[in-house]
Amino acid sequence: MPTRPSTLRFLAGSAVLPLALVTPAWGQPASAPAPAPEDPATVCAVAGTLRGEHGQQALVNLCASSGGPRLALSAPATCQRAGIRIRYTCRTDGTWTARRAGKPLGTGTLPASLAYPGPGTYDITATVHVRSTPAGVDLQGTVRTTLSLTAPKATASHAIAVDHRMLRRNTTTTLTYTIRRDSDEGDGSARFGLIGEEGSGMRISTADARCINPLVGRYPVKSRLPHSLDCTLTELQPGHPEKVTVQITVGAKCSTVVSKLGYWMPKSQDLYTGGMLAGPTLTCR
Numbered sequence: 450m451p452t453r454p455s456t457l458r459f460l461a462g463s464a465v466l467p468l469a470l471v472t473p474a475w476g477q478p479a480s481a482p483a484p485a486p487e488d489p490a491t492v493c494a495v496a497g498t499l500r501g502e503h504g505q506q507a508l509v510n511l512c513a514s515s516g517g518p519r520l521a522l523s524a525p526a527t528c529q530r531a532g533i534r535i536r537y538t539c540r541t542d543g544t545w546t547a548r549r550a551g552k553p554l555g556t557g558t559l560p561a562s563l564a565y566p567g568p569g570t571y572d573i574t575a576t577v578h579v580r581s582t583p584a585g586v587d588l589q590g591t592v593r594t595t596l597s598l599t600a601p602k603a604t605a606s607h608a609i610a611v612d613h614r615m616l617r618r619n620t621t622t623t624l625t626y627t628i629r630r631d632s633d634e635g636d637g638s639a640r641f642g643l644i645g646e647e648g649s650g651m652r653i654s655t656a657d658a659r660c661i662n663p664l665v666g667r668y669p670v671k672s673r674l675p676h677s678l679d680c681t682l683t684e685l686q687p688g689h690p691e692k693v694t695v696q697i698t699v700g701a702k703c704s705t706v707v708s709k710l711g712y713w714m715p716k717s718q719d720l721y722t723g724g725m726l727a728g729p730t731l732t733c734r
Contacts, residue, residue, distance in 0.1 A: 489516025489600055496524070497592035499579060504531025505586045507539060507579040513571060516600035518724055520565040522547070522557075526579045528586040537586060543577035564727070567602035570595060606632035607639070607685075607712050609728030616706070616733040621698040626728070628693065628710060630685040635714040637685040641693060642709050645676035649704035653678045655695045676704070685712075703733035 493512040500506050507526045514521040522545055528537035545561060547554040549569045557563070559575060574593045579586065608629045616622050628641055641660075645651040652675040653662070660680035662673040682691050697706060708728030716722045 490514070492596050492598060494594040494596055496575065496594040497590065499588040499590040501586070501588055505588055506530065507586055507588045509541070509577055509579065509592045511573050511575055511592065511594045511596070513596050513598060515565055515598040518565060518603045519562045522559065522561040522573065524559050524575050524577050528579065528581040530585050533585065535583065535585065537581040537583070540580045540582065541577050543575055545573060545575045548572045565602060568599050570597055606630065606635065606714065606724070607710055607726050609708055609710055609726060611729045614729055614731050616697060616699050616731050618699055618701060618703055618733065621696055623694065623696050625692055625694045626708065627690050628682060628685065629690040631687055633687060635712060637683055639682045639685050639710055639712040641680040641682055643678040643695065643706055645706045646704040647676060649676065649702050650700040651676045651704045652698040653695055653706070655693065657693055660693065699733055705733060706731040
């Protein structure tokens with residue numbers, strides 16, 4: 450008997466399931482109220498049921514967490530097999546593609562963590578491989594769902610700027626990076642890093658005593674990465690940015706250079722209280 454697409458309301462999202470690969474899931478609206486817009490939350494929706502030829506079944510959810518600087522995507526699943534009373538645990542991996550308000554957001558592997566773009570409607574497609582422990586369920590397929598996230602985008606606490614972004618072949622370019630802390634939370638400590646493409650022959654150097662080319666290899670080897678620079682900053686304060694001036698030498702082979710900043714946002718003696726910020730990417734021609 451032919452079936453038609455159906456829409457499931459589950460928590461704050463809806464699931465649209467491809468007929469060729471998954472079975473539509475039915476349910477009732479969640480009785481609990483949606484979280485307040487400012488509250489961090491994890492939102493999940495049933496995205497599809499994968500079925501095998503011998504009664505195997507995997508109910509796949511797609512989940513997204515919001516309210517912090519990162520958006521976490523995952524695909525938890527529940528496994529079972531017809532006629533077998535075993536409590537399975539499921540392992541899910543695969544790839545995802547997402548759109549926000551109809552615009553491409555990105556692709557990647559599951560589970561994923563990316564910068565949170567802010568509230569909106571997220572259409573997520575995942576191609577997943579679900580395996581059970583103990584063995585008995587091993588299924589693959591594509592599932593889809595739509596999640597509505599309401600948490601606002603977190604206010605940036607730090608920022609990275611550079612005076613220009615273009616490098617040229619066979620040229621040494623001097624650049625000045627400005628690292629700023631705007632939040633009263635946290636402290637003045639941060640780790641600022643630059644890295645070019647391995648094997649490109651580029652060199653990054655500086656006279657700044659706070660910076661060093663990272664050491665690699667086993668002791669007592671003293672080899673350092675010429676295409677990478679690591680700077681320790683200790684006096685970042687609101688109203689008092691730090692500047693780091695570097696020289697980047699590019700040979701006949703072009704290379705991009707990315708920058709990043711790791712920083713502390715202490716909460717008493719909590720262990721995981723830091724953050725990571727992506728800075729400008731330098732291009733080359």
